[in-house]
Amino acid sequence: MSPLNIRTYAAVALALPLSISLVACGGGTPTDGDSADATPTDANADLNELSHEELVARAEEEGTVTVYSFTSRIAAVEEAFEEQYPNIDLIGHDISSTEQITRLKAEADSGAETADVAYISDAPVVITELIDQGILHNYVPPRVEDVLPEEYRDPMLANRLSTKVLMYNEEAHPQGSPITNLWQLTDEEWNGRVVMVDPAVRGDYLDLMTEIVRQSDAMAQAYQDHYGSEIELDDDVENAGEQFIKNLYANGLVLVDDTDSVNQAVGAKGQDNPPVGFTSYSDRRDNEEEGWALQASLGTAPSPGITFPAYVSLVDGAAHPAAARLAIDFLMGDDSATGGPGYEPFYVPGDYPTRTDIEAPADAAPLDELAAWDIDPEATAEIRSDVADFLLTL
Amino acid sequence: MTTTQQIPVAPETPPSRRRLTRVTRLATTPTVLMAAGAIAVLAILVIAPLLGLINTTLTADNREAWTDVFASRLSRNLLWSPLANSLMMGLATAVLSTVIGGFLAWVVVMTRIPGRGIIGLLATIPFALPSFALALAWESVFRNDLIGGSQGILANLGVPVPDWLAWGPVPIALTLTAHYFSLSFMLIAAALASVNGDLLEAAELTGASTLRTARQIALPVVAPAMVSGALLAFAEGVSNFVTPALLGLPVRYHTLSTRLYGSITTGDYARGYVLSLVLIVVAAMIMFASSRVTGSRRSFATITGKGGRARGVTLGPWAWPVALVSWVIVAATTILPGLVLVASSLTRRTNDFTSGLTLHYWIGDSDPAIAQGQRGVLVNPQIGEATWNTVLLGICVAVGAGILGLMISYVITRSQAPRWLKGTMSLLSFVPFLIPGIALGAAFIAQFGAPIGPFPSLYGTFAILVLAGVAATIPFAVRSATSALSQVSRDIEESAVMAGAGLGRRMRSIIAPLTARGLFTGAVLVFVQMVRDLSLVVLLVTPAMPVLAVMTYQYSSENFTQMANAVTVIIAAISVAATIIARRFEGQSQPWKNT
Numbered sequence: 001m002s003p004l005n006i007r008t009y010a011a012v013a014l015a016l017p018l019s020i021s022l023v024a025c026g027g028g029t030p031t032d033g034d035s036a037d038a039t040p041t042d043a044n045a046d047l048n049e050l051s052h053e054e055l056v057a058r059a060e061e062e063g064t065v066t067v068y069s070f071t072s073r074i075a076a077v078e079e080a081f082e083e084q085y086p087n088i089d090l091i092g093h094d095i096s097s098t099e100q101i102t103r104l105k106a107e108a109d110s111g112a113e114t115a116d117v118a119y120i121s122d123a124p125v126v127i128t129e130l131i132d133q134g135i136l137h138n139y140v141p142p143r144v145e146d147v148l149p150e151e152y153r154d155p156m157l158a159n160r161l162s163t164k165v166l167m168y169n170e171e172a173h174p175q176g177s178p179i180t181n182l183w184q185l186t187d188e189e190w191n192g193r194v195v196m197v198d199p200a201v202r203g204d205y206l207d208l209m210t211e212i213v214r215q216s217d218a219m220a221q222a223y224q225d226h227y228g229s230e231i232e233l234d235d236d237v238e239n240a241g242e243q244f245i246k247n248l249y250a251n252g253l254v255l256v257d258d259t260d261s262v263n264q265a266v267g268a269k270g271q272d273n274p275p276v277g278f279t280s281y282s283d284r285r286d287n288e289e290e291g292w293a294l295q296a297s298l299g300t301a302p303s304p305g306i307t308f309p310a311y312v313s314l315v316d317g318a319a320h321p322a323a324a325r326l327a328i329d330f331l332m333g334d335d336s337a338t339g340g341p342g343y344e345p346f347y348v349p350g351d352y353p354t355r356t357d358i359e360a361p362a363d364a365a366p367l368d369e370l371a372a373w374d375i376d377p378e379a380t381a382e383i384r385s386d387v388a389d390f391l392l393t394l
Numbered sequence: 395m396t397t398t399q400q401i402p403v404a405p406e407t408p409p410s411r412r413r414l415t416r417v418t419r420l421a422t423t424p425t426v427l428m429a430a431g432a433i434a435v436l437a438i439l440v441i442a443p444l445l446g447l448i449n450t451t452l453t454a455d456n457r458e459a460w461t462d463v464f465a466s467r468l469s470r471n472l473l474w475s476p477l478a479n480s481l482m483m484g485l486a487t488a489v490l491s492t493v494i495g496g497f498l499a500w501v502v503v504m505t506r507i508p509g510r511g512i513i514g515l516l517a518t519i520p521f522a523l524p525s526f527a528l529a530l531a532w533e534s535v536f537r538n539d540l541i542g543g544s545q546g547i548l549a550n551l552g553v554p555v556p557d558w559l560a561w562g563p564v565p566i567a568l569t570l571t572a573h574y575f576s577l578s579f580m581l582i583a584a585a586l587a588s589v590n591g592d593l594l595e596a597a598e599l600t601g602a603s604t605l606r607t608a609r610q611i612a613l614p615v616v617a618p619a620m621v622s623g624a625l626l627a628f629a630e631g632v633s634n635f636v637t638p639a640l641l642g643l644p645v646r647y648h649t650l651s652t653r654l655y656g657s658i659t660t661g662d663y664a665r666g667y668v669l670s671l672v673l674i675v676v677a678a679m680i681m682f683a684s685s686r687v688t689g690s691r692r693s694f695a696t697i698t699g700k701g702g703r704a705r706g707v708t709l710g711p712w713a714w715p716v717a718l719v720s721w722v723i724v725a726a727t728t729i730l731p732g733l734v735l736v737a738s739s740l741t742r743r744t745n746d747f748t749s750g751l752t753l754h755y756w757i758g759d760s761d762p763a764i765a766q767g768q769r770g771v772l773v774n775p776q777i778g779e780a781t782w783n784t785v786l787l788g789i790c791v792a793v794g795a796g797i798l799g800l801m802i803s804y805v806i807t808r809s810q811a812p813r814w815l816k817g818t819m820s821l822l823s824f825v826p827f828l829i830p831g832i833a834l835g836a837a838f839i840a841q842f843g844a845p846i847g848p849f850p851s852l853y854g855t856f857a858i859l860v861l862a863g864v865a866a867t868i869p870f871a872v873r874s875a876t877s878a879l880s881q882v883s884r885d886i887e888e889s890a891v892m893a894g895a896g897l898g899r900r901m902r903s904i905i906a907p908l909t910a911r912g913l914f915t916g917a918v919l920v921f922v923q924m925v926r927d928l929s930l931v932v933l934l935v936t937p938a939m940p941v942l943a944v945m946t947y948q949y950s951s952e953n954f955t956q957m958a959n960a961v962t963v964i965i966a967a968i969s970v971a972a973t974i975i976a977r978r979f980e981g982q983s984q985p986w987k988n989t
Contacts, residue, residue, distance in 0.1 A: 072948050072949075094948045098659045099933060101661070102836050103836075103839070103933050106839035106840050106843065109843075110840050110841075110843025110844045110851075110853070112839060113851070113853060122661075124661075125661045129661075193542070195541060198643050200648075200653070201643075201652065201656035201660070203660050203661065254542075255643045256643055256644060257639035257640055260955065261541065261543075264543040264544070265542035265543035266542065266543075268542070268543040268544055271542065271543070291743050385662065388662070389462075389466075389467075392468045393467055
């Protein structure tokens with residue numbers, strides 16, 4: 001046997017058992033092993049009781065904190081954080097919520113190094129999977145407990161609300177929204193002129209559809225207001241919400257693949273007969289830059305859409321538990337009327353701070369005037385997959 | 395050719411002993427070792443993630459995903475009609491790509507059309523462009539008023555564009571073809587270039603027409619390359635998400651890939667995985683069918699050790715029409731989308747070509763009023779770092795996948811391994827295509843996230859990116875190595891065996907040099923694929939190790955479309971540069987430059 005052959009043989013001899021062991025460990029499925037039962041340890045529980053100064057001291061000892069964030073605004077947070085706490089390095093990863101969920105699960109399963117903090121949307125999945133499986137833990141900084149409504153600190157802390165609401169083109173409709181009742185969208189007048197992202201490919205739009213189904217009583221009432229008669233359900237739908245969605249789809253609803261396409265279609269100036277569509281209220285901030293005339297459809301009965309929370313949470317097994325808590329504390333803003341540097345990147349008209357002592361940004365309707373439905377993540381999670389299935393039959 | 399030829403046996407050994415020696419020798423023959431090694435690597439990189447996928451769909455909570463997909467009121471819209479659409483798109487892409495790619499390869503390699511060198515270069519570029527650039531190019535011409543907002547050039551000129559031309563299967567099939575015909579072109583051109591000039595000359599001397607020469611000599615020789623190209627185009631056509639999402643959703647035209655992506659993003663992983671398993675099974679059947687076709691083509695080995703340049707075919711009066719068609723094809727698929735991509739990175743307002751142009755997104759300083767104060771991409775140090783990482787990753791993966799691809803394809807086409815084993819390997823080397831990138835990424839975290847024995851956790855390292863990259867690009871590497879290998883005559887290798895050359899020597903002195911062009915083509919494909927791939931790396935990278943594809947993704951998810959497009963231009967430029975450099979390396983051996 002030549003030296004080359006011996007080398008080859010050795011390499012293979014080494015590779016085979018390795019590969020077998022890899023196959024054995026590799027095909028893992030997410031199981032609720034240790035992490036499910038894991039509760040914050042006593043040491044961690046103690047951390048929750050620390051005063052702010054003690055927390056900063058502990059965090060500075062740790063030196064760094066890693067944050068997964070579903071928005072790239074984490075870069076601005078990083079700058080502000082490091083200015084306030086020069087001895088702590090905040091490492092921000094911009095990862096979409098869907099990918100965060102996959103990544104956090106995979107990391108928990110394999111025991112790989114993970115983040116300290118997750119700034120994450122997609123509330124129904126977060127609540128029913130990540131919290132239940134013990135991958136994320138709730139930490140509410142003591143100083144904000146009194147200024148947060150309970151739904152925004154339990155089961156998970158949220159720092160702001162985002163929206164998916166009906167928007168129209170204010171250049172074409174200077175008198176206000178042409179849509180005063182959602183059922184108008186199912187009428188011939190709006191055939192082929194309602195745009196939204198396909199709820200089959202985007203979770204937040206699925207949440208919107210789910211909420212419409214959950215609010216079936218309000219939808220039935222709105223039907224009566226619009227048509228003057230009580231709603232009669234088709235055989236293949238179970239409630240007024242499903243009937244609305246079915247009629248909407250049958251009325252030439254246009255589905256696209258991302259919100260920018262909706263904004264462009266609805267908002268572009270110079271259109272004679274622009275469509276209306278569901279998108280984020282806060283995208284109105286791009287009106288000037290992009291030449292749009294997007295405006296939220298205020299006063300639409302029963303509601304123009306939904307608001308949903310952006311969660312700030314502790315990751316199980318965080319390597320920097322004190323710094324993690326400090327970062328969460330920072331993301332909740334300071335006690336000034338605008339939330340200070342920590343909240344500044346999120347202080348955008350059309351997004352709503354959860355803290356009652358931070359004033360909602362001007363240039364957008366106050367939350368109660370917008371009258372959007374605030375989703376209940378747990379209730380949404382319960383029927384979300386049924387709604388997704390229903391959509392698949394249309 | 396049998397194994398005994400490779401193992402000279404001493405005549406005086408008694409029969410029983412001889413038998414034993416033979417078995418031992420056989421087991422330690424380098425070829426067998428190589429086969430074992432290739433299988434081991436496939437086990438780690440392909441089988442393990444695949445088992446993970448299957449396992450996930452079989453856990454108690456997820457089992458019902460199978461009935462949801464196959465036997466429920468959802469089946470029609472979730473599986474059957476998207477499956478039919480996917481097959482149609484895959485098939486259309488495969489056929490059109492082979493026709494167009496084959497035509498251009500013939501024009502570039504076999505004819506003397508003016509500018510064929512440039513056509514040859516341009517024809518390799520569409521693959522390096524991102525899918526959305528081609529879809530965007532289509533929209534910029536054909537978009538009608540279905541969605542609202544701005545319209546395409548034709549509509550603005552007052553030409554009514556019907557929905558079937560603006561949205562749905564027709565534009566999807568055409569844009570996918572515009573994207574993937576370069577695969578067929580590269581593989582077929584490499585094969586055609588190796589057609590023995592003597593054969594063609596002989597055909598001409600005996601009075602065969604140009605067409606007849608092409609059909610009876612060139613076509614059989616390039617058949618393996620055509621099948622490889624068609625298979626790749628099919629798989630890409632079936633698994634592409636962006637194009638059907640952009641052009642199909644507005645008319646609710648769903649394919650398996652949009653359903654699969656949708657299931658995963660709305661949290662229904664099990665369903666998504668079931669759909670991807672369906673894709674794998676369907677592809678397996680198509681592989682099987684195609685292997686029957688190529689199986690009978692083994693005898694058309696063209697590199698027989700003798701020289702001989704391919705000679706240019708004179709087209710006479712047909713020269714100009716053929717040249718015109720070729721130019722129109724490459725202009726529509728390379729220059730137009732290229733321009734659209736560059737222009738869209740310069741527009742003041744997202745994709746609004748009338749809003750005026752600006753270089754701000756390229757070289758502007760931080761301006762809080764624009765894109766939340768993001769700096770222009772060329773003055774952002776993170777982009778420089780990402781560019782370096784991207785190129786390094788591309789090269790590492792191209793080299794790794796290239797070597798592995800040659801090993802696997804050598805075992806498949808040359809070894810005496812049992813038929814079923816070769817078939818399995820051939821199928822396995824195709825599977826990574828059909829595992830959604832994000833699922834493959836998650837499987838790699840599961841596999842390499844924790845330390846294994848003496849090996850440390852690879853999570854967050856460059857190594858895991860390379861491993862995942864190699865896994866994801868095995869299909870390219872194996873396909874291009876197979877089409878390259880199939881042209882090398884076994885005679886040469888057998889002569890070498892007779893002369894006592896071992897496997898290593900044969901690889902070094904015969905296989906590698908003779909297949910260099912094909913392997914190089916494959917390496918460039920892998921490089922390009924890796925440089926622009928997003929879905930695979932998105933879970934595996936860390937901010938300490940940014941790559942360009944992830945930067946585009948981050949920009950576009952924040953609606954900084956111009957910056958996303960600017961980075962995409964950089965990605966395309968790197969890919970195109972790689973293609974050109976590769977051409978330079980091939981240099982001397984390009985027949986169409988020397989004749």
